[in-house]
Amino acid sequence: MSATIRDVARRAGVGLGTVSRVLNNSPLVSDATRQRVLDVIAELDYAPSHVARNLSLGRTQTIAAIAPFFTRPSVVERLRGAEATLAGSPYDLVVFNVESVERRNSCLQTVPRRDRYDGLLLISLAPQPAEVAAMRSAGVPVVVIDKTVPDLPCVTIDDQAGGHMATYHLINLGHRRIAYLSDPLRDPLNFEFTSSQDRYLGYRKALANAGISFRDDYHVSGPHDRYEARVLAQRLLAMDEPPTAIFAASDTQAMGVLEAARDCRLRVPHDLSVIGFDDIDVAAYLNLTTIRQPLFETGARGVEMLLTMLENPDRTHSNERLPVSLVVRGTTAPVAG
Amino acid sequence: MSATIRDVARRAGVGLGTVSRVLNNSPLVSDATRQRVLDVIAELDYAPSHVARNLSLGRTQTIAAIAPFFTRPSVVERLRGAEATLAGSPYDLVVFNVESVERRNSCLQTVPRRDRYDGLLLISLAPQPAEVAAMRSAGVPVVVIDKTVPDLPCVTIDDQAGGHMATYHLINLGHRRIAYLSDPLRDPLNFEFTSSQDRYLGYRKALANAGISFRDDYHVSGPHDRYEARVLAQRLLAMDEPPTAIFAASDTQAMGVLEAARDCRLRVPHDLSVIGFDDIDVAAYLNLTTIRQPLFETGARGVEMLLTMLENPDRTHSNERLPVSLVVRGTTAPVAG
């Protein structure tokens, strides 16, 4: 079929090793020989076998990324950042999409194998201690994105600051009845997005700083989904003393809130202020005020960290926290009346 | 480091081949021996090397997918379908995101290598004849999704029927001044989505069937982007005799149209009917009438075809065309007055 290194060697009248040296830009080859080999390579349209080289070198040149819910715009952006960074390297990116607990578990168990992937990127997925231990003993470098996991290098954003920022913005506009709508705060499987937890902390802190007492019934949570958020928001808006502003833990959920406002014939931002989190693509379209987080950048940074870990196996990486920022658009306004 | 097949053989007191046979479920091994080997495998926590096996078998167990613009919801859905189908197979999916012509060319040139990937999935990307020839001579099975390419098995949707369906729906509602907003119809690089072309054909045909004469100025095109579409639509709506309905070649572009309508203080669907194409996730949220195409399914089907091609290399695959359907929501209504 395709030409091998042996064919090249024979045709060029040189030894096997010499061809290999040329391939690897070794300086231990005379210019004349190198040129002859290069010519034959071109002539035979030879390309070294990737697998063979990897077997010999004991690596795979592949890094795996496990991420939940491809469809989630935030996940796609992170993946995009990872892919873009890897594009400039010799590594391939293989992806695993996780949409069920079974799949999560099977991926986390089977993917971290040293003989299959040189590195592992965990996006919005936090392994259990036992799983972390397994990865360690498998010897696969791992970087976690969008989660903080003990004993593993992580790249996250300052969720608490973001939560604070969002709430503070609302308080600044004169709001006092501020609700928080999020994913469930605690999830035993670490499957859902626990960043909601930290944003909640920021929310609580901002409230406390402003001397506004926290109301338990102003905090609602449910699955990360527009429709669920809509129902949750409807419940909020149907209260005797409904909130004048809602902070949604994600733009997707904020969309549900906007939907609910429409259902209740409330005008945004006149009757209700809404702020989201993420600044995904549609946020601009919806003119949604939100907290921007550097999605693409976290993916890119995660890969960079992984790459330096691969180059320098003993260097241990600390966690990194990327900054968030407030993007004021049209869904927040001073409280009415 | 990790145990090899040799360690297992030695420890079990059997030959190398026997362990291999056990690994591959060969019937040519006695139950007793098999059990002994299995025990040792468990004891040593042995796992066969993926690369070594692949080198020996002359394959990679990896299929590559090249797709433009990860962020495009339609692309993500297709990728998701591909990944889901591959999840049930021993193949890995490595992805390449293309966002520039340079990258497109470099991917199309470097990725199709038999020694690197067992198969190739081209999503919304049509290779040139020379590129097709290169793939063929490289011996890599290829399936194209969302494009029709000569000499290559393709899975597409009936764009023309979709275009007809959309236009016909509008005509049925009494509209006669119907505009078509799309990507550029012809693209020398085959980089953009040429399906716009077929939808255009369907549009023209529906018009002709209804005895409505085509107006050249009712057809506008520009880059596949919400903002571009918005500008285009504004131009349309500023005409002396503006259209009463706009058919956008994608939901993303339809979003731009809705935006433009808002800019012009037009009420949808009262003053203007809008219909999109794709039925991406946000379409339901925006209550957008659209033509649904089976995005996930095309990705899944493409992988299925690739998989059968891998099993049966000589079997040649014909093109497949998946059906589209009309989803009536709230952005289309009978023409006013």
Added chain:
DNA sequence: CTGTTAGCGCTTTCAT
């Protein structure tokens, strides 16, 4: 500088 040789870890004849 360059040719030769010994693996990398597994599959697959080929004998036995």
Added chain:
DNA sequence: ATGAAAGCGCTAACAG
């Protein structure tokens, strides 16, 4: 039924 041996295509250590 099972062991031994010959590759798969390449890299790297070893002689010259």
